[in-house]
Amino acid sequence: MATTTDTGADFRTRLQEWLPKLVLSPSLAIMLVFVYGFIAFTIYLSFTDSRMLPSFGWVGWDNYDRLFRVREWNVALTNLAIFASLYIVICTLIGLTLAILLDQKIRGEGVLRPIFLYPMALSFIVTGTAWKWFLDPAIGLENTMHLWGWESFTFNWIKDREMAIYTIVIAAVWQSSGFVMAMFLAGLRGIDNEILKAAQMDGASNFQLYRRIILPQLRPAFLSAFVILSHLAIKSYDLVIALTGGGPGNATALPATFMYSYTFTRNQMGIGAASAVIMLMTIAAIMVPYLYAELREKK
């Protein structure tokens, strides 16, 4: 009798000990296989002579070598550089300005904040499509202006090889600025009021207050905004597909759209895989140090 209760209690303690690990493992296993396993497979493919279907002839760095000689890939990289830098800088500026405005304890903040955030809740594919109509000279802004009698008005960036990439910046900035605002607003609200009061007592002007105390304290918010915006920029796919389809020609191709079209319309799986690996590595290079620092700090 005594022994059975003993083993019963023993079993229970052992279960208590093991249960947490046991229930954690399915999630871990899923991610291990479906993310890292699959990424490993993609990396492996990038070193093979796969074309339409995976094939396992090892070709070393050949695909990478050829990738960087493909003109479209270089166009995509240039576009990414233009898009990402404008997107990050403009979103940060607008987001910070909006956050400072909202931080003045203005009337109706509770209604305004969701309004600023609304675009981010929408799908990139919807906003992209809507912006496409709006920017299309035949039906959108330009046409409307003509109908209203302003005959000389032109706005055809979306059809212009040189300018089309900026239409993607416009749509993306509209979508994300409010979200960046929320990040900065949280940062501003986290600043200790005592410090600000002390500085004001010492006769600091508003400008000095922002420049010397508030902005430096927002450093973590700047960092988060940078990491989040840059990974969104590198991953960008839906918005481009909806807004320009990568065109005109391939004037607005980004790495993700390049990867997709090069694989499935040109049957160059090896080169496509190489481009995916480059994107993975770029994001990892930005993200890993950030997440690492973030977690260490929160201890």
Place this chain on the structure above:
Amino acid sequence: MARAVTTRRKIATTVLAWAIGLLIFFPIFWTILTSFKTEAQAINNPPLFWGFDFTLENYAVVQERSDYMRFLWNSVIIAGGSTILGILVAVPAAWSMAFVPSRRTKDILLWMLSTKMLPAVGVLYPISLIFVEFNLLDTRGGLILVLMLINLPIIVWMLYTYFREIPAEILEAARMDGATLKAEILYVLTPMAIPGIASTLLLNFILAWNEAFWTLNLTAASAAPLTAFIASYSSPEGLFFAKLSAASTMAIAPILILGWFSQKQLVRGLTFGAVK
């Protein structure tokens, strides 16, 4: 004097903030408004804010042209299914990390979160090959699985942060009172975890609803959700603003409603917890 200046400044900032807010919201507002106008009124000069003939004709045309209800239903099934499945898998994991943390918990979290930032193209080949192999292309079941997989890290992470906010003292008190593990989970933890689970549910539903890379590339017709619906209107083909506005309003309507209630979760989820 100083007071007068601050009041005036306050009014100025309020007006400015509202002006920018309305500017940002204007495209959404205008789209919804236009969807209820006739084509002629949609491009009327001056633009009509009111006094137009309210019509639902555009919606009827769009529904007839592309069977909106079928897309909507697919979206509901796919987003809902993947969210519920994800929560079922993630709750035990998040519970384990939040209440029985080990030395490795932080590293595991870091590792999980990092997967969410990686681009979808990184796993495109294996997933499309599996889809072909198992005949999952253009099935709702296949999409539910994929969306569950790609959102699982964020679900675990969100649940973990919510669970962490449940004070450990309460659990200890329950244990002191001799509550078994089962009782502890059922009567103490669950009631306190429900708000966090609901928030995670909401956020993930929106993320899954908006997801376009996989839904566009892995569906053709029968399982296509609203992302495919709106993409099919990408080239207007003789449609004009009122009809297009009706189509986009139909695509965003559910999110417009859910979005209002989920602002906090959205920020928290999309910033990976950097902003609470």
